Amino acid sequence: MENTIFIVLFIGGFLVFLSSMGVDVIQLLFKIGVRCLSGTIIIYVVNLALSYFGGNLSVTINEISIGVSGIFGIWGVFFLYALQYYFTIV
Numbered sequence: 001m002e003n004t005i006f007i008v009l010f011i012g013g014f015l016v017f018l019s020s021m022g023v024d025v026i027q028l029l030f031k032i033g034v035r036c037l038s039g040t041i042i043i044y045v046v047n048l049a050l051s052y053f054g055g056n057l058s059v060t061i062n063e064i065s066i067g068v069s070g071i072f073g074i075w076g077v078f079f080l081y082a083l084q085y086y087f088t089i090v
Contacts, residue, residue: 035073040069057088
């Protein structure tokens, strides 16, 4: 419980810092939310297509993958699949 409170306070403080630097925080949060949602949909569709065609490469949808796709966008999704491919081969 303490970790959750610490994380929320840290993110809140960081957003206050960004707003004091002149960043539109609401627009930033909206963009990250849209990227998280679209990244999750893309991962789901690609996993579905790969499993349909007999591939065994799939990225799990969890907090880490949603966060990476939310911060980095479509390049984050590509990065997740590249990492999964690398660790599947090794």
